Structure formats: C-alpha cells, structure tokens
Amino acid sequence: MDFSYDDEQNALRQAVSGLLGRAYDGEKRRAVVAADPGFDEKTWAGLAEMGLLGLPFAEERGGAGAGQVEVAIVAEEIGRVLAPEPYVQAVVLTGGLIDAVATDAQCDELVAGLAEGSLVPAFAHAEPGTRWSTAAAGVRAVEEGGTWRLTGVKEPVPNGARADVLVVSAIDEAAGGATRLFVVRADAEGLTRVGYRTHDGTRAAKVELAGTPAEPLGEGADDRTAAIERAQALARIAYAHESIGAMATALTTTTEYLRTRKQFGVTLNKFQALTFRAADMYVSLELARSTALWASLVAGAGGDVVTAADRARLQTSRAGRHIGKDAIQLHGGIGVTAEYTVGHYTSRLTAIDHVLGDGDWALDRLAATVGDHETVDPLGAPYT
Amino acid sequence: MRLQLSPEDEAFRQEMRTFFTTKVPQATRDAVAARRDVGREQYVETQRILNAAGLAVPHWPVEWGGRDWTPLQRHIWREEMQLACVPEPLAFNTSMIGPVIAAFGDDAQKQRFLPATANLDIWWCQGFSEPDAGSDLASLRTTAVREGDEYVVNGQKTWTTLGQYADWIFCLVRTDPTAEKKQRGISMLVFPMDTPGVTLRPIELIDGGFEVNEVFFEDVRVPAEYLIGEENRGWDYAKFLLGNERAGIARVGATKRLLADAKQLATEVRADGRPLSEDPRMAARIAELENELLALELTALRVVAHSTDGKPHPASSVLKLRGSELQQAATELIVDIAGPLSLASFAGEDSQVPEWARAATPEYLNYRKVTIYGGSNEVQRTIIAGTILGL
Ligand SMILES: Cc1cc2nc3c(=O)[nH]c(=O)nc-3n(C[C@H](O)[C@H](O)[C@H](O)COP(=O)(O)OP(=O)(O)OC[C@H]3O[C@@H](n4cnc5c(N)ncnc54)[C@H](O)[C@@H]3O)c2cc1C
Numbered sequence: 001m002d003f004s005y006d007d008e009q010n011a012l013r014q015a016v017s018g019l020l021g022r023a024y025d026g027e028k029r030r031a032v033v034a035a036d037p038g039f040d041e042k043t044w045a046g047l048a049e050m051g052l053l054g055l056p057f058a059e060e061r062g063g064a065g066a067g068q069v070e071v072a073i074v075a076e077e078i079g080r081v082l083a084p085e086p087y088v089q090a091v092v093l094t095g096g097l098i099d100a101v102a103t104d105a106q107c108d109e110l111v112a113g114l115a116e117g118s119l120v121p122a123f124a125h126a127e128p129g130t131r132w133s134t135a136a137a138g139v140r141a142v143e144e145g146g147t148w149r150l151t152g153v154k155e156p157v158p159n160g161a162r163a164d165v166l167v168v169s170a171i172d173e174a175a176g177g178a179t180r181l182f183v184v185r186a187d188a189e190g191l192t193r194v195g196y197r198t199h200d201g202t203r204a205a206k207v208e209l210a211g212t213p214a215e216p217l218g219e220g221a222d223d224r225t226a227a228i229e230r231a232q233a234l235a236r237i238a239y240a241h242e243s244i245g246a247m248a249t250a251l252t253t254t255t256e257y258l259r260t261r262k263q264f265g266v267t268l269n270k271f272q273a274l275t276f277r278a279a280d281m282y283v284s285l286e287l288a289r290s291t292a293l294w295a296s297l298v299a300g301a302g303g304d305v306v307t308a309a310d311r312a313r314l315q316t317s318r319a320g321r322h323i324g325k326d327a328i329q330l331h332g333g334i335g336v337t338a339e340y341t342v343g344h345y346t347s348r349l350t351a352i353d354h355v356l357g358d359g360d361w362a363l364d365r366l367a368a369t370v371g372d373h374e375t376v377d378p379l380g381a382p383y384t
Numbered sequence: 385m386r387l388q389l390s391p392e393d394e395a396f397r398q399e400m401r402t403f404f405t406t407k408v409p410q411a412t413r414d415a416v417a418a419r420r421d422v423g424r425e426q427y428v429e430t431q432r433i434l435n436a437a438g439l440a441v442p443h444w445p446v447e448w449g450g451r452d453w454t455p456l457q458r459h460i461w462r463e464e465m466q467l468a469c470v471p472e473p474l475a476f477n478t479s480m481i482g483p484v485i486a487a488f489g490d491d492a493q494k495q496r497f498l499p500a501t502a503n504l505d506i507w508w509c510q511g512f513s514e515p516d517a518g519s520d521l522a523s524l525r526t527t528a529v530r531e532g533d534e535y536v537v538n539g540q541k542t543w544t545t546l547g548q549y550a551d552w553i554f555c556l557v558r559t560d561p562t563a564e565k566k567q568r569g570i571s572m573l574v575f576p577m578d579t580p581g582v583t584l585r586p587i588e589l590i591d592g593g594f595e596v597n598e599v600f601f602e603d604v605r606v607p608a609e610y611l612i613g614e615e616n617r618g619w620d621y622a623k624f625l626l627g628n629e630r631a632g633i634a635r636v637g638a639t640k641r642l643l644a645d646a647k648q649l650a651t652e653v654r655a656d657g658r659p660l661s662e663d664p665r666m667a668a669r670i671a672e673l674e675n676e677l678l679a680l681e682l683t684a685l686r687v688v689a690h691s692t693d694g695k696p697h698p699a700s701s702v703l704k705l706r707g708s709e710l711q712q713a714a715t716e717l718i719v720d721i722a723g724p725l726s727l728a729s730f731a732g733e734d735s736q737v738p739e740w741a742r743a744a745t746p747e748y749l750n751y752r753k754v755t756i757y758g759g760s761n762e763v764q765r766t767i768i769a770g771t772i773l774g775l
Pocket of ligand 1: 509763
C-alpha cells in the first residue's frame with residue numbers, strides 16, 4: 001500500500017498543469033466558454049499531443065497504456081483550473097465504453113482517432129425520462145434490411161453538438177428489450193442536434209434521432225448495461241478527481257481572499273468564525289481526496305470498482321456542496337458574480353454532482369448493501 | 385394563548401387571498417410561479433394595482449397610504465401575497481426609502497416623493513454598499529461636498545440591485561470626513577439616476593443574470609433640497625431603514641411555494657420506475673424541510689403577535705438567518721429533483737427538459753446571495769451572540 005505519487009506521475013502532473021495553466025490563466029476561460037464549442041480546440045490538440053487523450057487505452061490501440069492514477073491526475077488538473085475540455089466525458093466515459101465494447105476495427109478508428117485528437121466522441125445516453133440509469137428507455141433500435149435505425153430523443157447529452165461521433169444507447173425490442181450501443185455519425189440522416197450552453201459554461205445538446213442509421217458498437221446483441229455501469233463507475237471516479245481539483249482551488253481562493261479582504265479595519269482572517277469555516281472546508285477536501293484516490297487504486301487493482309465509485313461519489317458530492325457553498329459565502333457579494341472565479345467553481349461542482357448520480361443517489365445504493373459486510377475494509381475484499 | 389385566528393383576522397386572510405388571486409394578472413403570477421424573471425413593466429403594473437386597492441404600503445403612516453393594520457395583519461398580507469405568487473411591492477420603495485422619507489423627510493419631500501414612491505412612478509435603488517464597505521457599511525467613502533445650495537458627489541457604489549430600472553437612487557454619502565466616529569459623518573442624499581456624472585455598469589451574476597450594478601459618481605451635482613433629514617444623521621436613518629428591511633425577510637410564504645412545487649415535481653419525475661416522491665429518503669428530506677419551515681413560520685407568528693408595542697422581539701433575528709437558509713435548501717432540493725435534467729440549464733424552448741428543471745441550478749446558484757445581502761448570516765449571528773446573548 002502506497003498513496004504517494006512516483007516521479008513519473010509528478011512529472012505528468014507538472015506537464016498537464018503547465019499546459020492548462022497557460023491556457024486558462026486570468027480571464028481566458030470566460031472567453032473560451034463564451035463561444036462554441038465551449039472549449040478550446042487548441043488545448044484539446046495539446047492534450048492529444050501529450051498523449052493524454054489516449055492515456056487509459058492500450059498502446060496497440062493508439063493509447064498510452066497508463067493506469068487510473070494517471071487519469072486521475074489529469075482530471076484533477078482539469079478541475080483545478082476548470083478547464084472546459086470534455087476530458088472525462090470523451091476519454092473516460094465514452095472512450096472507455098468504446099474500448100470495452102467495440103470491435104478491433106471500430107477501435108482502430110474510434111479509439112485511435114480520440115487519442116490523436118482528430119475525433120471527439122460523446123455518449124448520448126440520458127433521456128428526459130431516465131435518472132442516472134444504466135439502461136436506455138425511450139430510444140429504440142430496429143433493424144431493417146441489414147441497416148440499424150434509431151428513433152427517439154437523448155437529452156441532455158454533454159458535448160452532443162460538437163461531437164464527431166455519438167455512442168447512443170437504445171432499446172432493442174427484438175433482443176428482449178436489451179440496452180445496446182450504437183455508433184452514429186455526425187452527418188447521419190435523420191439526426192438533429194440542438195446544442196446549448198449549460199450553467200457551468202460547458203455544452204450539452206438535445207439529440208433527436210428519426211430513423212437514423214447506426215452501426216452497432218461491438219459484436220452480438222448483448223445487453224450492454226454492465227459495460228455502461230463500469231464505464232460510468234470509472235467516469236465517476238475521474239469526476240471525483242476533477243472535483244477535488246476544483247475544491248482545492250475554491251479553498252485556496254477563499255483563504256487568499258480572507259487574508260487580503262479588509263472590513264472593520266482588519267483582514268477577514270482575523271475573524272475566527274471565518275477561519276474555522278475554512279478549516280472545515282479543508283477537512284471535507286482531504287476526506288474526499290482520500291476516498292477518490294482510494295477508488296482509483298481499487299479500479300487499478302481490479303476490485304469492485306462500482307461500489308468504490310459510489311463511495312467516492314458520495315464523499316465528493318457532500319464535500320463539493322460544502323466547499324462550493326462556503327467558498328461563495330466567505331467571499332460575500334463578489335462570490336456570486338460571474339466576473340470573479342469562485343462562483344464558477346461552485347457552478348462546475350454542482351454540474352459534476354448531477355451528471356452521473358448525486359450524493360443521495362449513491363447513498364441509496366450503498367444503503368442497500370450495508371448488510372453485505374460486517375465492516376468496510378478498504379484494503380480487503382471486495383476492493384482488492 | 386390561542387391558536388385560531390380571530391374571525392376578523394380569518395376574514396382578513398380570505399379577503400387578501402381573494403384579491404391576490406383574482407386581481408393580479410395571471411400571466412404575472414405564472415411568471416413568478418415558474419420563477420421566470422419578472423420584467424419592469426410587470427412590477428410596475430402589479431404595484432399600481434395593489435396601490436389602487438390600498439395594498440402596496442399598508443405599513444406606512446395612514447396619511448400616506450398606510451392602513452393601521454396590526455402586525456399580524458401585515459404578516460398575513462405578506463404571506464398571502466407570496467403564496468399567491470404576486471410580485472411584492474418594490475422593497476426599495478416601500479420598505480426602505482418610503483418609510484425613511486415619511487419619518488425624517490420634510491413636507492416638500494413627502495409631497496413630492498411619497499405618492500410617487502407608493503405607486504412606483506419612481507423606481508428607487510439603494511446606494512449603500514461600496515467595494516470596500518460591505519458588512520462594514522460605515523466605512524463608506526463616497527463623498528458629498530456642499531457648494532452653495534448643491535452637494536457635489538464623487539465616489540462609487542456597488543451591488544445596486546436593479547439600478548438599470550431605477551429612476552432615482554438613495555445614497556449614503558460622507559459629508560463630514562473629520563467626524564470622530566465614522567458613523568457620525570454620513571448623510572442620506574437622493575437624486576435622479578440620469579443626473580450628469582452618474583454612470584452604471586452592470587455586473588453579471590453567476591447564473592448569467594444581470595440584477596446588480598456598479599454605480600459611479602463623478603462630480604454629480606445634487607440640489608441640497610434632496611438631503612433627507614439632517615446632515616450627518618444618515619447613519620440613524622440607515623439603521624431605521626435596515627430594521628424595516630428585515631420585516632418579511634423570513635419569506636415563509638415564498639419558501640412554502642417552493643416546497644409545494646418541489647413536492648409536485650417529485651411526483652412527476654420517475655426514478656427506478658416509480659415517482660421520486662415515493663423514494664423514502666426524498667420524502668424524508670421534504671418532510672424535514674417542511675418541519676423546519678413550520679418552526680420558522682411559528683416563530684414569525686410568535687414574533688408578530690408579540691410586537692404590538694412596536695419593539696422588535698429579540699427572536700426576530702433568527703428569521704433572516706433561518707429564512708435565508710431554508711430558501712437555499714428549497715432551491716437545492718429542486719435541483720436534486722431535476723437531477724440529470726438540471727444539466728440542460730440554458731436549453732431553448734424546443735428542449736424536452738421541462739422549464740422548471742432548466743431553471744433549477746441557475747436559481748440555486750443565484751440564491752447563494754440570500755445569506756449574503758441584507759446583513760450576511762455571519763452578521764446575523766454576531767447580532768444574536770452580542771445583542772441577545774450578551775457575549
Ligand atoms: C445579489 C446582491 C444584491 C445586493 N443588493 C444591494 C443593493 O441593492 N444595495 C446595496 O447597497 N447593497 C446591496 N448588496 C450588498 C450587500 O449588502 C453586501 O454584499 C453585504 O453587505 C456583504 O458585503 P460584502 O459583499 O462586501 O462582503 P464582506 O463584508 O466583505 O464579507 C465577506 C465575508 O466575511 C464575513 N464577515 C464580514 N465581516 C465579518 C465579521 N465582523 N465577523 C464575521 N464575519 C464577517 C461576511 O459575512 C462574508 O461571509 C447586494 C449584494 C448582493 C450579493
């Protein structure tokens with residue numbers, strides 16, 4: 001057991017933070033998120049050049065064959081500066097799903113294209129009638145004369161308008177209502193995408209499919225909910241790290257403000273009522289960080305990644321709300337403005353909190369299994 | 385002690401409810417119910433309807449449109465208005481500058497301003513806070529120097545809510561920089577927003593909305609007749625004003641509406657094949673909020689029933705503190721009911737995500753303000769600890 005980063009991992013962190021720090025210092029993020037596609041294509045290319053977009057994938061697929069801890073490092077640095085690049089969505093969630101399910105030929109195109117930065121994929125899964133589910137509900141897949149066609153609406157789809165390729169989940173009635181996965185091309189007939197900005201500055205879309213031709217992802221007519229569950233779990237862990245990065249900056253921004261803002265003739269850090277709140281934020285942050293790190297290690301060790309991800313989700317959800325709210329409160333009025341950074345951190349933390357299940361949702365799942373174990377052993381079964 | 389309203393108060397409540405739900409345009413009430421922005425026109429129209437019926441400024445002196453109601457009646461009036469989704473009379477006019485002018489203004493000022501203020505013919509904004517004078521309001525630095533029969537104003541205000549709609553501003557300005565206590569060198573001036581030298585810069589808030597502004601003053605010449613009350617007594621008037629601002633600050637009726645909406649929405653959203661409202665943890669969370677709100681409402685009632693002698697009940701300071709927290713908790717609840725749908729926040733009308741779910745997170749983020757303005761909750765705790773508990 002070892003929770004420390006090795007030299008290579010530290011070098012990776014430095015390289016990522018160098019790239020993102022330059023891209024997003026000062027007012028640059030506001031300018032980038034103001035225009036479509038809501039992120040900076042050049043920075044995306046820069047991430048590709050550094051090999052980060054292929055980080056978790058095998059080398060023979062065009063990836064870097066790195067582990068979960070490396071992915072976590074990138075996600076944390078993304079969060080630290082609120083880089084709007086859809087790293088977790090495109091690489092960890094959608095890329096992870098493709099990598100797990102697709103045929104070799106599909107991977108040769110999609111994973112390789114993702115890794116080199118030429119192809120941004122998005123996972124079109126959520127529907128207005130579903131709630132953090134592994135299954136599709138209203139979108140149907142039907143085969144006619146050798147062509148699969150999809151019909152229905154996916155919304156909200158993160159980065160759904162910018163994506164070059166959509167991985168779409170759909171119900172196949174012919175396969176007993178199984179949830180299957182399909183690849184839909186950006187130029188497919190009967191595909192309508194309406195993109196919009198979301199409160200955290202990123203983008204989502206309504207994706208309408210009207211008999212849209214699609215190619216099954218992977219072989220066979222298997223139900224893919226288990227693969228979706230696993231990809232979502234890995235994405236939850238990556239998001240946990242992205243939120244750790246965001247919380248860390250929200251906290252340092254706050255402590256810096258308390259040290260410099262003066263009221264009643266003194267800096268605010270003279271008021272213990274405020275410094276104690278900052279101390280509590282630190283407590284929340286470090287507990288969440290430990291849980292997120294642990295979940296990454298569980299994933300790397302081949303343990304029960306779904307449960308570990310739920311635990312990380314719960315802890316970071318609670319911490320994110322606590323830190324996000326208090327970071328604004330301790331700033332006073334400036335905290336609720338779009339012209340100052342800290343509110344954007346709260347906004348982003350709130351978005352992350354609702355993408356793949358909120359804290360209460362994770363709590364429900366954990367509550368259902370308390371009878372399965374006498375104690376929770378982080379270093380034992382089922383986690384290692 | 386007695387639990388029931390008296391027959392008169394019950395009749396009064398019914399009268400208010402009927403008025404608010406039948407005389408204020410449905411479209412305006414729908415906008416409030418859907419938590420859409422209410423435009424300037426709708427505010428003005430509503431306040432004029434209320435004013436014509438004597439319901440805009442019931443707490444003012446009778447000769448200026450007040451109604452001589454009991455504190456309980458005022459409470460009922462306010463709560464019924466919020467429950468009916470009626471945009472409330474503009475606080476800057478009716479709770480802030482109106483009562484100050486009525487109490488401290490001269491006759492000419494009363495004649496000139498009070499009827500127009502009650503009728504929202506003048507839209508007022510509040511120029512108190514400055515970049516370096518927030519919680520520590522008394523350290524404000526905007527100066528007003530007397531030159532003949534004018535004051536020349538220089539400086540900056542900030543956080544000026546709806547300054548973009550305002551016709552006039554009421555300002556705290558420093559008239560005696562040499563005063564030993566900084567509270568003693570402050571005066572209250574009012575002037576039109578289109579006076580030469582006044583400029584406004586909108587501030588974008590975290591929900592993407594524009595409701596506050598910076599206001600800059602460069603050699604703004606204000607006739608001395610626009611001084612309210614006496615020179616260097618502005619701090620007393622500000623304290624008087626802020627005391628009135630806290631009336632109704634619990635916003636129990638508005639939070640009740642939010643919770644009622646949340647309950648309805650939770651029946652419409654499905655989770656794992658059943659309505660979210662049937663999820664025991666969601667139901668428990670709603671029940672707990674309802675109980676917290678009940679405790680707050682009862683405290684508000686206890687306070688108003690007690691304050692017939694005009695002195696504020698000490699427990700009134702919990703109203704702002706807890707009332708603001710419950711407003712925030714209710715908006716957070718609605719975000720969580722929306723769940724993944726909350727990510728479609730700025731989707732257009734053709735979205736399949738319902739409007740309420742799109743509005744949820746921007747509103748939640750916007751409501752972070754309610755524990756900051758009107759005396760932050762840290763300031764409220766300081767008051768409870770110091771003034772009430774003697775610590
Ligand atoms: C949306 C919005 C609308 C507003 N509208 C208006 C308006 O129309 N007109 C107007 O004049 N003003 C308005 N305000 C200003 C508002 O009154 C101030 O924001 C408020 O007084 C806090 O001041 P500040 O923002 O400078 O924060 P600061 O006073 O700098 O406070 C920062 C933090 O320190 C805490 N703090 C400060 N002093 C102490 C202390 N002694 N002990 C413990 N904690 C302390 C605060 O509680 C806060 O958490 C508005 C503000 C907002 C956010």
